[in-house]
Amino acid sequence: MALKIPQEYLDSLKGLKPRIYLGGKRVNLLDDPTTLTAVRANARVYELAQDPRHREVMTATSHLTGEVINRNLHVARSVYDLEKRAEMALLTSQELGTCNYRCVGADTLTGLASITWEMDRDLGTGYHSRFNDFLRYLQDGDLACSGAVTDPKGDRGKRPGEQEDKDVNLRVVEKRDDGIVVRGAKVSQSGAIAAHETIVVPTSSFRPGEEEFAVAFAVPNGAPGLTYICQYTPFTAERESAQDIMELGNPLYGVRETAIMVFDNVFIPWERVFMCGETKYAGRLVSRFAKTHRMNCGGACKVGFADLIIGAAQLAVEYSGVPKAPHIVDKLVEMVYLSETCHACTIAAAVKGREEPAGSGIFLPDDLFGNVAKLNVAHGFWEIMKLAGDLAGGMVVTMPSERELSNPDASEYVQKYLKAAAPAKDRMRIAKFLQNWTAGLHGPGTWHGAGSPQAQRMMIYALTNLEEKKAMAKKLAGL
Ligand SMILES: Cc1cc2nc3c(=O)[nH]c(=O)nc-3n(C[C@H](O)[C@H](O)[C@H](O)COP(=O)(O)OP(=O)(O)OC[C@H]3O[C@@H](n4cnc5c(N)ncnc54)[C@H](O)[C@@H]3O)c2cc1C
Numbered sequence: 198m199a200l201k202i203p204q205e206y207l208d209s210l211k212g213l214k215p216r217i218y219l220g221g222k223r224v225n226l227l228d229d230p231t232t233l234t235a236v237r238a239n240a241r242v243y244e245l246a247q248d249p250r251h252r253e254v255m256t257a258t259s260h261l262t263g264e265v266i267n268r269n270l271h272v273a274r275s276v277y278d279l280e281k282r283a284e285m286a287l288l289t290s291q292e293l294g295t296c297n298y299r300c301v302g303a304d305t306l307t308g309l310a311s312i313t314w315e316m317d318r319d320l321g322t323g324y325h326s327r328f329n330d331f332l333r334y335l336q337d338g339d340l341a342c343s344g345a346v347t348d349p350k351g352d353r354g355k356r357p358g359e360q361e362d363k364d365v366n367l368r369v370v371e372k373r374d375d376g377i378v379v380r381g382a383k384v385s386q387s388g389a390i391a392a393h394e395t396i397v398v399p400t401s402s403f404r405p406g407e408e409e410f411a412v413a414f415a416v417p418n419g420a421p422g423l424t425y426i427c428q429y430t431p432f433t434a435e436r437e438s439a440q441d442i443m444e445l446g447n448p449l450y451g452v453r454e455t456a457i458m459v460f461d462n463v464f465i466p467w468e469r470v471f472m473c474g475e476t477k478y479a480g481r482l483v484s485r486f487a488k489t490h491r492m493n494c495g496g497a498c499k500v501g502f503a504d505l506i507i508g509a510a511q512l513a514v515e516y517s518g519v520p521k522a523p524h525i526v527d528k529l530v531e532m533v534y535l536s537e538t539c540h541a542c543t544i545a546a547a548v549k550g551r552e553e554p555a556g557s558g559i560f561l562p563d564d565l566f567g568n569v570a571k572l573n574v575a576h577g578f579w580e581i582m583k584l585a586g587d588l589a590g591g592m593v594v595t596m597p598s599e600r601e602l603s604n605p606d607a608s609e610y611v612q613k614y615l616k617a618a619a620p621a622k623d624r625m626r627i628a629k630f631l632q633n634w635t636a637g638l639h640g641p642g643t644w645h646g647a648g649s650p651q652a653q654r655m656m657i658y659a660l661t662n663l664e665e666k667k668a669m670a671k672k673l674a675g676l
Pocket of ligand 1: 385387388642643647649650651
């Protein structure tokens with residue numbers, strides 16, 4: 198059985214030497230308090246797969262080897278698999294309060310499985326068997342993969358070939374007998390620093406003449422020429438100065454950690470290249486990745502986050518002493534209704550999933566429901582955070598540090614004046630937890646993660662059969 202235990206994952210990282218910069222200095226993945234949050238989150242995902250209570254959700258049977266594998270490395274072969282994939286996103290969010298950093302990688306693998314099958318069928322290429330060899334390698338080693346889609350893109354008003362610096366879209370700069378050399382970057386890379394491999398796919402559709410950008414491949418962590426430049430936020434600074442991580446909003450797993458991943462002439466051997474110049478298929482790959490990822494992000498991952506926020510808001514009102522006030526109950530109901538509406542869209546996207554392309558054996562979710570799930574959550578999540586802020590009170594942003602409780606000059610005052618129906622310490626802990634959500638990075642994160650809402654609007658318009666709806670209306674109206 199190819200399932201790593203958390204310690205094996207941690208040991209495997211010791212052999213990696215990623216070049217990571219954070220806050221203007223080089224850091225070691227296993228020493229830095231911020232990079233460690235991504236490591237811990239991955240270790241927890243390995244642990245969840247070992248837990249008999251979560252086996253059904255966190256593991257699957259490989260269609261390549263028949264072995265039990267981590268679901269993050271499984272390509273959906275049925276509607277049941279799609280449902281379980283979404284349940285994994287829900288569970289990991291509830292358990293971590295941050296990314297399952299293997300999630301984007303999982304969805305790029307599904308997109309690649311589907312598109313390489315189609316390219317082989319249409320063009321007679323050998324990409325799919327190459328991809329399957331790579332997938333087998335990942336599954337055998339239970340390797341953690343991140344997914345790299347988003348290019349820096351430069352001037353959004355210009356095509357890739359018109360950019361002042363063409364490297365703002367990752368591209369092939371040399372083709373050799375043994376492989377390709379790529380240059381460029383991928384931005385906002387969730388957890389790439391702590392993954393064994395990164396799966397790289399194009400950022401958008403490309404036209405004939407833009408072949409150099411239509412490239413998909415896998416690259417191991419720390420490959421020569423790779424540099425990771427991490428995000429740095431007030432949460433990073435706060436973690437760096439923490440005396441006890443329990444004073445932080447999400448002590449163990451932190452906020453969602455990303456990095457700019459720079460590819461400075463990185464060599465990729467042919468056996469790890471899964472698209473190279475097939476512009477016609479680049480857009481299809483992105484959209485197959487996106488429909489899977491939007492299903493998981495929209496009404497599963499963020500629903501897990503919402504469950505945490507709703508739970509914390511309920512605790513906050515119990516601690517403040519007014520849990521049954523009618524407007525408070527109403528606001529909690531509103532939060533649940535918003536969250537579960539997104540959840541329902543994701544379940545619908547999975548249940549309405551189908552084999553794509555027909556005959557491939559690979560299942561993808563319904564596109565319309567997946568996009569609706571993501572668009573719904575982009576709006577709903579802000580609302581849920583607003584209501585949580587309302588219920589928990591101004592203390593969510595005005596609270597002093599929990600360190601004051603051990604400050605002999607301030608402790609007595611803080612305990613006296615922040616006590617309500619619960620002790621000050623409990624109120625402060627839950628307020629800090631909610632600060633992490635309502636005054637943190639999760640609003641814009643949920644908005645843009647899995648694509649900015651305008652991308653979903655465009656897809657919803659393209660997928661809607663307005664002619665059919667017109668015909669229905671005309672029939673009943675007698676036109
Ligand atoms: C927390 C978080 C985690 C992420 N994790 C990952 C990850 O693991 N892997 C990964 O690959 N990506 C990841 N992303 C990136 C995410 O997919 C992008 O943020 C998203 O696709 C938007 O791209 P952008 O950030 O470049 O924004 P922009 O493209 O700059 O968008 C900003 C605004 O400009 C508009 N716009 C952009 N282009 C055009 C145009 N041509 N015409 C008109 N309007 C335009 C958009 O609609 C939007 O309103 C993550 C993002 C976040 C926030």
